[in-house]
Amino acid sequence: MKNINVVFILFLSTIFAQVSVSDLNRLSNQQLDAIKAELQSDTQLANDIESFDSEVDNTSAPVLITSTDNIISEEYFGYNYLKKDISFFDNVPTPADYKLGPGDEIIISLWGENNSRESVTLNKDGMIYYENIGFINLSNNTLESAEILLTEELSRIYSTLKDINNPTTLMLELGQLKSINIYFSGHIENPGINLVHPFSDIFSAIVQAGGINNNGSLRAVQLIRNNEVITTVDFYSFFMNGTNPFSNIKLIDGDTIHIPSFKNRISISGEVNRPSIYELLSNESLSDLVGYASGFTSNASSTLILNQIIPVEERFSDDNARTSIALDFKNSKSTSLNNGDNIKVLPISDVDVNVEVFGRVKSPGVYPASSDNSLKYILDIAGGFDDPVFRKTIRENEISILRRDKNQFYALEIVTSYKDADKHQLMPNDKIFVYEDINYRNSLTYRVEGEVNKPGTYPLTTGTTLIQALEKAQGLTELSTLDNIIIYQEFTEVGEDGIEFTQVKDVVNVSLDFVLGSNSVIKALPFENVINVEGNVYSPGLVAYNRGMTMSQAIIQAGGYKPYSMKNRVYVRKANGEIDKANLFRGRTKRLSPGDTVVVPEDPNPSDFDITTFVADLSTTLANIAAILLIVDNQTN
Numbered sequence: 001m002k003n004i005n006v007v008f009i010l011f012l013s014t015i016f017a018q019v020s021v022s023d024l025n026r027l028s029n030q031q032l033d034a035i036k037a038e039l040q041s042d043t044q045l046a047n048d049i050e051s052f053d054s055e056v057d058n059t060s061a062p063v064l065i066t067s068t069d070n071i072i073s074e075e076y077f078g079y080n081y082l083k084k085d086i087s088f089f090d091n092v093p094t095p096a097d098y099k100l101g102p103g104d105e106i107i108i109s110l111w112g113e114n115n116s117r118e119s120v121t122l123n124k125d126g127m128i129y130y131e132n133i134g135f136i137n138l139s140n141n142t143l144e145s146a147e148i149l150l151t152e153e154l155s156r157i158y159s160t161l162k163d164i165n166n167p168t169t170l171m172l173e174l175g176q177l178k179s180i181n182i183y184f185s186g187h188i189e190n191p192g193i194n195l196v197h198p199f200s201d202i203f204s205a206i207v208q209a210g211g212i213n214n215n216g217s218l219r220a221v222q223l224i225r226n227n228e229v230i231t232t233v234d235f236y237s238f239f240m241n242g243t244n245p246f247s248n249i250k251l252i253d254g255d256t257i258h259i260p261s262f263k264n265r266i267s268i269s270g271e272v273n274r275p276s277i278y279e280l281l282s283n284e285s286l287s288d289l290v291g292y293a294s295g296f297t298s299n300a301s302s303t304l305i306l307n308q309i310i311p312v313e314e315r316f317s318d319d320n321a322r323t324s325i326a327l328d329f330k331n332s333k334s335t336s337l338n339n340g341d342n343i344k345v346l347p348i349s350d351v352d353v354n355v356e357v358f359g360r361v362k363s364p365g366v367y368p369a370s371s372d373n374s375l376k377y378i379l380d381i382a383g384g385f386d387d388p389v390f391r392k393t394i395r396e397n398e399i400s401i402l403r404r405d406k407n408q409f410y411a412l413e414i415v416t417s418y419k420d421a422d423k424h425q426l427m428p429n430d431k432i433f434v435y436e437d438i439n440y441r442n443s444l445t446y447r448v449e450g451e452v453n454k455p456g457t458y459p460l461t462t463g464t465t466l467i468q469a470l471e472k473a474q475g476l477t478e479l480s481t482l483d484n485i486i487i488y489q490e491f492t493e494v495g496e497d498g499i500e501f502t503q504v505k506d507v508v509n510v511s512l513d514f515v516l517g518s519n520s521v522i523k524a525l526p527f528e529n530v531i532n533v534e535g536n537v538y539s540p541g542l543v544a545y546n547r548g549m550t551m552s553q554a555i556i557q558a559g560g561y562k563p564y565s566m567k568n569r570v571y572v573r574k575a576n577g578e579i580d581k582a583n584l585f586r587g588r589t590k591r592l593s594p595g596d597t598v599v600v601p602e603d604p605n606p607s608d609f610d611i612t613t614f615v616a617d618l619s620t621t622l623a624n625i626a627a628i629l630l631i632v633d634n635q636t637n
Helices: 002-017 021-026 029-050 143-154 202-208 236-241 286-292 375-382 466-472 551-557 611-636
Strands: 105-111 116-121 127-130 134-137 169-174 180-186 192-196 221-225 228-233 256-259 265-270 276-279 300-309 322-328 342-347 354-359 365-368 394-403 412-416 431-436 445-450 456-459 485-494 500-507 520-524 530-535 541-544 571-573 579-581 597-600
Touching: 029 354, 029 394, 029 431, 105 143, 116 127, 134 143, 143 169, 192 202, 202 221, 202 256, 236 286, 265 286, 300 365, 322 375, 354 375, 365 375, 375 394, 375 431, 445 466, 466 485, 466 520, 530 551, 541 551, 551 597
Parallel strands: 180 256, 265 342, 354 431, 445 520, 530 597
Antiparallel strands: 105 116, 105 169, 127 134, 180 192, 221 228, 221 256, 265 276, 300 322, 300 342, 354 365, 394 412, 394 431, 445 456, 485 500, 485 520, 530 541, 571 579, 571 597
């Protein structure tokens, strides 16, 4: 029986290999029913085989294994660096470029023929008074230049200061230093005027002012002098790799340090080495966030869950302000993030605890599940139910779960609604089917697919152009260019026999100011050496391009024609939107170019009898009979 189970597992994997993940949400309701029927038919076949097999394997369903997440520090990263007590300035050597000023104490030492040591303080004009000489101006002098100046002045009363044979030596030292007045504005713990040590740089001055509060930015600290911003400091380069961008910037009396508000802070938790809340700049992405978190742990999977807050200007309403999606890090490194987003890095599971979502969701496919995952949790991650417009296209009162029985066959079906989805806990290998409400047709949306940073369905407003739509989708990824964009319109209709089918109307000669229409689809194709195969083939999606590849070869790489393919109406959509039609015979040798899309239409009114399928099935049957007869003959002999 174990061998039989292996055969059925391989058979099921073949079924699902026929459908590409990128097209799962475009499956019709009839196709969803066909997949369910394939899964359930294996149950009956297994029961027939089991009647001939007395040894029944009653292996129970796999036990879910959960991994405890790393404890998440809710502290915002980096702020504790700036909240330290410092008292080391008295031991710091005087910088060679330090300029004396009012309030500085200097110590004048003489030894040789004359010996003395006295301390004097520069007055508010930067001068000292020396007996028998008068006032000496030392303001804006370094220690070295002040020492030369004093030697010259004091030589008037100490002649041996310039006597080489019997010299008197003069040495100048700093005593107590003046504090400098620095203004602090913005999100600082102690705003206003603060007295800071004269050797201070921006970092140490902020420490002396109590640090930055939790609403302030660590990445755009401004130093203002004479009402002009002379530099902007990003402390992350110092925190992450020790690069010190501020050590050469000396403060002077009257400077202003401004701490602006942060703009984007993102939380990352789970299987990373330093989970925390990080501040990201506008040009940074998911890859930068993972880098700030010191990378993944050894137990991390490549699957991440993004809990996202949709910006106000992009929402249909506040009802869809939050959304959750699953990301594959390898394909999502350039994903941009919004303020308040949360990333959770999932662990590698010790057993197969995946579930699969088919049908009318934004991101169908395989999702990791744990013992506390409800159906609602997975549906929310798959997306669509938090989008009021998209949700209207879902038959949300008929969500189906196919589940394995104790013999590991899909014999159990649970039908529920999204409203009650949180009452259903998922099991490993559950198959979830979400159906489309074909009675709803919304003409006020458009869809962006392919190599864009934020694919999805967007509300259509009057006059929306192609360039505006691409901006909404946060631009193209590095794998595409504007020359690789195609646009078409989809129309879903119901045939005379009640079967729904989708018609596509291609748009040619498209420019960036092209105005989108209802049900427009924008697809950004990759510029790499690939061919996109769409329509009625077993494995639609991208296939590798080879020099001289023909349309027929591309279709074979995509799994070949499925039943009811309209082979005489196959056509090629070029990257620039042009259509190149081909009949059944020309299509075998038609040469393709990188970025082309081969479209295989499906017959909207198919006949139940297909001669090609019949001949193929008959040939297979005859071959199997011949093989059986040969085995019997060999055993007889």
